[in-house]
Amino acid sequence: MVMNVKGYAALAVKEDLVPHSFVRRDPREDDVVIDILYSGVCHSDIHNAYNDWGSAKYPMVPGHEIIGRVVHVGKSVTKFAVGDLAGVGCMVDSCQHCSACKQGLEQYCEEGNTLTYNDIDRHDGLPTFGGYSDKIVVTEKFVVKVPEGIDLRGAAPLLCAGITTWSPLRHWQVGEGSKVAVVGLGGLGHMAIKLANALGAEVTLFTRSPGKEADARRLGASHVVLSTDPEQMKAAANQFDLIIDTVPYVHDLNPYIPTLALSGTLVLVGYLGALDPFLNTVPLILGRKSVAGSVIGGIAETQEMLDFCGQHGITADVEVINIQDINNAWQRMLKSDVKYRFVIDIASLK
Ligand SMILES: NC(=O)c1ccc[n+]([C@@H]2O[C@H](COP(=O)([O-])OP(=O)(O)OC[C@H]3O[C@@H](n4cnc5c(N)ncnc54)[C@H](OP(=O)(O)O)[C@@H]3O)[C@@H](O)[C@H]2O)c1
Numbered sequence: 348m349v350m351n352v353k354g355y356a357a358l359a360v361k362e363d364l365v366p367h368s369f370v371r372r373d374p375r376e377d378d379v380v381i382d383i384l385y386s387g388v389c390h391s392d393i394h395n396a397y398n399d400w401g402s403a404k405y406p407m408v409p410g411h412e413i414i415g416r417v418v419h420v421g422k423s424v425t426k427f428a429v430g431d432l433a434g435v436g437c438m439v440d441s442c443q444h445c446s447a448c449k450q451g452l453e454q455y456c457e458e459g460n461t462l463t464y465n466d467i468d469r470h471d472g473l474p475t476f477g478g479y480s481d482k483i484v485v486t487e488k489f490v491v492k493v494p495e496g497i498d499l500r501g502a503a504p505l506l507c508a509g510i511t512t513w514s515p516l517r518h519w520q521v522g523e524g525s526k527v528a529v530v531g532l533g534g535l536g537h538m539a540i541k542l543a544n545a546l547g548a549e550v551t552l553f554t555r556s557p558g559k560e561a562d563a564r565r566l567g568a569s570h571v572v573l574s575t576d577p578e579q580m581k582a583a584a585n586q587f588d589l590i591i592d593t594v595p596y597v598h599d600l601n602p603y604i605p606t607l608a609l610s611g612t613l614v615l616v617g618y619l620g621a622l623d624p625f626l627n628t629v630p631l632i633l634g635r636k637s638v639a640g641s642v643i644g645g646i647a648e649t650q651e652m653l654d655f656c657g658q659h660g661i662t663a664d665v666e667v668i669n670i671q672d673i674n675n676a677w678q679r680m681l682k683s684d685v686k687y688r689f690v691i692d693i694a695s696l697k
Pocket residue numbers: 388389390391392394507508511530531532533534535536553554555556559593594595596598615616617618619641642643644680681683684685687
């Protein structure tokens with residue numbers, strides 16, 4: 348059985364995405380086949396397609412915030428039945444035996460996890476293609492259950508933006524009484540505000556965009572600091588237990604370190620690469636502060652986050668688009684003009 352799939356792909360670096368038909372693998376015994384309903388648009392899709400990380404493979408079908416319905420299950424599948432709602436995030440496989448995988452932290456697989464797109468399947472060596480398409484085939488281990496009753500369009504971004512901010516909030520044990528700051532109000536930033544707020548933290552947004560202040564408060568921030576105003580930055584000194592920094596490009600971390608409380612941590616989830624300017628270690632040493640990094644989250648943790656969002660009625664604030672509008676959506680994201688996640692209605696592909 349050949350599975351013909353319709354999608355949108357980047358065929359070369361920095362070129363517009365175009366309609367693209369391709370073939371997915373025959374489902375294996377442990378696979379589920381998902382008819383994709385909604386696919387979120389992450390800034391990582393742009394980084395990948397623009398080869399910002401030096402690993403682009405074309406044609407590239409981006410998309411790793413996938414919500415759909417199961418239309419086929421392999422013989423050994425136990426978790427899903429045909430008709431179930433299902434979610435797929437940034438990874439579709441891992442080695443399953445290294446120390447990270449054994450802890451349920453497949454995102455840190457020592458042999459490298461298999462990414463949902465722009466990667467190579469570890470069993471058959473075929474390229475992986477993402478959610479800007481109408482069907483996907485994934486081993487059930489990397490598929491999560493989507494709570495019934497949740498708004499499916501707003502749920503798609505939970506699969507990356509949600510879990511990427513949930514994982515550090517949980518790892519650094521954010522709860523009642525914690526003070527959390529978020530740098531950048533985009534897809535990840537707005538989920539970080541909602542999730543930290545729901546966990547009981549007092550939340551502050553650092554933004555370069557004065558126009559986003561009212562939205563930040565509506566999303567759950569108690570304070571908004573304009574990061575371009577040195578006076579406001581000074582007034583925020585010694586406050587935060589955790590800062591989640593979602594900025595996608597190189598930027599100066601030095602102004603944020605003094606705003607950490609004693610023993611506080613700034614965790615980078617956005618920019619991948621060398622820092623410029625260099626980080627001054629003085630406030631780190633004198634305040635026992637940390638700078639850390641974090642990537643997405645494990646499968647069990649993703650399920651925990653989805654269940655939490657189901658219980659608390661949390662979804663992303665989305666602008667639903669037809670896939671034909673994807674290039675315009677990317678241009679708007681590059682201008683920090685998204686409120687606060689684009690989600691593709693995959694019905695527009697049919
Ligand atoms: N670690 C992981 O597992 C993981 C997972 C998903 C995504 N990511 C990465 O996280 C980053 C954010 O993704 P996203 O989808 O949330 O992006 P996004 O929706 O484009 O939001 C990024 C926000 O950062 C701020 N910003 C943008 N450019 C900036 C600059 N040059 N200097 C300072 N602030 C800037 C803007 O907020 P203001 O207007 O409020 O300043 C913007 O809205 C991307 O790099 C993405 O690749 C990482």
